[in-house]
Structures are given as C-alpha cells and as structure tokens.
Amino acid sequence: MKVNSTIVLTLFLLLLMAGAGVASGFWGFTLGHKALKGVSQPDVSPSKKLTQNAAPVEGEQELRMLLDEQELIKHAEAVMTGKVEPQKPTETTTQSANGDASVATDSETGADTQLISLSESLPIRDEQRGVTMEITRASQEGDALLLTVNLKNEGRQMVRFLYSFLEVKDEQGRALSAITDGLPGELPANGQSFSGTVKIPTALLTDSKELSLLLTDYPDRTLELNLADIPIR
Structure with a gap:
C-alpha cells in the first residue's frame, strides 16, 4: 500500500x-x-526605399550638370592620343554655361601668397645710443614670414625691452600682429650680439609691399630702434 x-x-x-x-x-x-x-514584413528593403526617395543634394545636382560623360570620354581619348596635354595638378578646371572649359591658375584663385627673397636688401639696421637692431635674414616658412633679428648693445648702460611694445606696420600704416622668439628681455652693455626671430602670418600681408619695425626700451621708452621700408615683394 x-x-x-x-x-x-x-x-x-x-x-x-x-x-x-x-x-x-x-x-x-x-x-x-x-x-x-x-x-x-515590408514589401521592399527599407534602405532601398530610403535611397529611392532621397532627393539629391545641391552639390550632386551641380556635379551632374557640370560633368558630361561623353565629353569626359572624348577628353580622355584626346589625352591618350597626344592631341591634348594633361592638366597640371595646380590648375583648376571650370566649365561655363555653354560647355567650354577654362583653366584657372593658383594666382587667379588667390592661392599664391609667395613672398620674394629679401637677400638683396639685407642686412637692414638701425643704431641709437650704441644699441643696434638689424634684420639679417628673411624667409617664408609655411604660412608665416620669418625675420631673423640681431640686437647688440655697445653703449654704457643695460637696456630692457618689452616685446609686446614691438610695432609692426605695413606701408599703409596698418598694424600687424607678430610673434617674437629668442630675443632678450635685457640687453647687457657688453657688445655681445643676440639673435631671435619675428614671425608674421602671411595672411596679414596679402596687400602689403613693405614693412616697418619699431622697438622701444622699457619702461622709459626713450630709445627708438626703427627699421623702415623693408620690402617683402
């Protein structure tokens, strides 16, 4: 049981x-x-539906209007047969309303900001009360104009400088921003030469042909070292 x-x-x-x-x-x-x-289940792929419904953006519409497949094929055949020379990388091709192609160089598009060498004008110097400031070298490095500046004190007293007071102007009187590097804050009266640089962005020099540098002592500001009419083009 x-x-x-x-x-x-x-x-x-x-x-x-x-x-x-x-x-x-x-x-x-x-x-x-x-x-x-x-x-x-959807009748069609959602991604495909979105692709079909999406309207072309403005850039795509302009590209379709500017590029003609037949014209591109004819141009490629002409290049391969030697009838037309290939375009240089620095040139920009545009197309007018009637379909004619034109080529614009970097200088026409405003991309040419190259400055000339200043070796023929250098050195440029000014001397006041035994203190000398001179520009010994100028070069363009990237997007900036680089000036090599030497300072020397053969006077009797030490001189102080505050480089935020350094005035850089062009021939039109426009003040330009500049960055100093390596220049001494105190210049001893021993005749030793000190070297540094003054860096000016080339974007500020688009319409400038000449520069001037004015450096005064600090805090008295009675000593004025003036480098004027410095050609940059």
Whole structure:
C-alpha cells in the first residue's frame, strides 16, 4: 500500500509539472502573438526605399550638370592620343554655361601668397645710443614670414625691452600682429650680439609691399630702434 501511494503521488506531481509547463507555454505564446499583432514584413528593403526617395543634394545636382560623360570620354581619348596635354595638378578646371572649359591658375584663385627673397636688401639696421637692431635674414616658412633679428648693445648702460611694445606696420600704416622668439628681455652693455626671430602670418600681408619695425626700451621708452621700408615683394 505504501508503494502504491508513492507511485500515485509521483505521477500526480509529474502531471502537475507538465500541466504547469503547458500553461506557461500557452500564456507566453498568447502574449507574443498580441505583441506582434499588426506587424508585417515590408514589401521592399527599407534602405532601398530610403535611397529611392532621397532627393539629391545641391552639390550632386551641380556635379551632374557640370560633368558630361561623353565629353569626359572624348577628353580622355584626346589625352591618350597626344592631341591634348594633361592638366597640371595646380590648375583648376571650370566649365561655363555653354560647355567650354577654362583653366584657372593658383594666382587667379588667390592661392599664391609667395613672398620674394629679401637677400638683396639685407642686412637692414638701425643704431641709437650704441644699441643696434638689424634684420639679417628673411624667409617664408609655411604660412608665416620669418625675420631673423640681431640686437647688440655697445653703449654704457643695460637696456630692457618689452616685446609686446614691438610695432609692426605695413606701408599703409596698418598694424600687424607678430610673434617674437629668442630675443632678450635685457640687453647687457657688453657688445655681445643676440639673435631671435619675428614671425608674421602671411595672411596679414596679402596687400602689403613693405614693412616697418619699431622697438622701444622699457619702461622709459626713450630709445627708438626703427627699421623702415623693408620690402617683402
């Protein structure tokens, strides 16, 4: 009797567990079906639909208007046969309204900011009360004009400079920003030459042909070293 009751209890528990599993599965299926109700597979790929509906941007429209496939093929054939020379990398090709192509150089587009060498005019110097300032070298490095400046004091007293007071102007009287490097704040009266640089952005020199540098002592500002009419073109 004991064995039979144990078997019956075991079977009852198994049936109860199976029933609970079936009920849980049915409940989960019902919830999932309700959640996905109204959701269907799209007829076409969403990315393809967006690509078809997207309007071309203004740059793409202009590019399509400017570039003609037949003209490009004819030009390529002419280059390969030697009838037309290939364009240089520094030239920019534009197309007019009637389809004619024209070539603009860097100087026509305003990209030419090259400054001439100042070696023929150097050195340029000024001397006041035994203190000498001179420009010994000028070069263009990247987007800046670099002036090598020497200072020497053969006077009797030490001279102090504050380079935030350095005035750099062009021939039109416009003040230009400049960065100094390596120039001494105190110039001893021993005749020793000190060298540094004055850096001026070439973007400020677009319409300038000459420069002037004015350096005064600090704090008295009674000593004026003036380098004028420095040609840069």
